[in-house]
Amino acid sequence: MTEQTGQTGQGGRRPANDGPKAAARNHAALVSAAREVFAEHGLEAPLSAIARRAGVGQGVLYRHFPDRTAAVAAVLEENVRQIEQAAEDEDATFAGVLGVLTWHLVESAAFIGLLHADRAGSRFDIRAHASALSERVERALRKHLPEGHRLSAANDFGLAIAMVSVAVTGPTREKREHQALAAWRLLGVEVGTVRPYGGG
Structure with missing residues (x-):
């Protein structure tokens, strides 16, 4: 059809x-x-x-998208899929995949919502789905996490992503990217070029 x-x-x-x-x-x-x-x-x-x-x-x-939840879920799935693709690239580096993750944090209100889906009062029925997607993001990035990296402890990496996501605020894309990179810098984490997977 x-x-x-x-x-x-x-x-x-x-x-x-x-x-x-x-x-x-x-x-x-x-x-x-x-x-x-x-x-x-x-x-x-x-x-x-x-x-x-x-x-x-x-x-x-x-x-x-029969309803709003379906639209949000579709954006989340595409964001995670791009991060996974970036992680599977033969030239992938930890900093480079973090750049793709950061692009999605900057560009996507739905992705920010994913990282905080367990907050009380969320009207979107995506909590179980969000948990699975969060695990996929962390798995994709951990493949490239250098041994002994400051975020290598069990819960530190997920916490760092959530902390950076809270900092991604501002009326313009440039402001949101500036805030995200500043947050990574304060955490002592190097981030590659902020862009979608396959972007120039």
């Missing part, structure tokens, strides 16, 4: 997006749009804003 996108660009409409890869393209566009919208407006942002940002109609949005 193919999907058609909704509005975009010239004339406010996008041509029919038929073909066997349409669903995958739309899903990727929606995840990217959700990450941006949640980062800009928080996890309470209207789902319609995600559809508009992705250039698809409401029907396409709800086929992929």
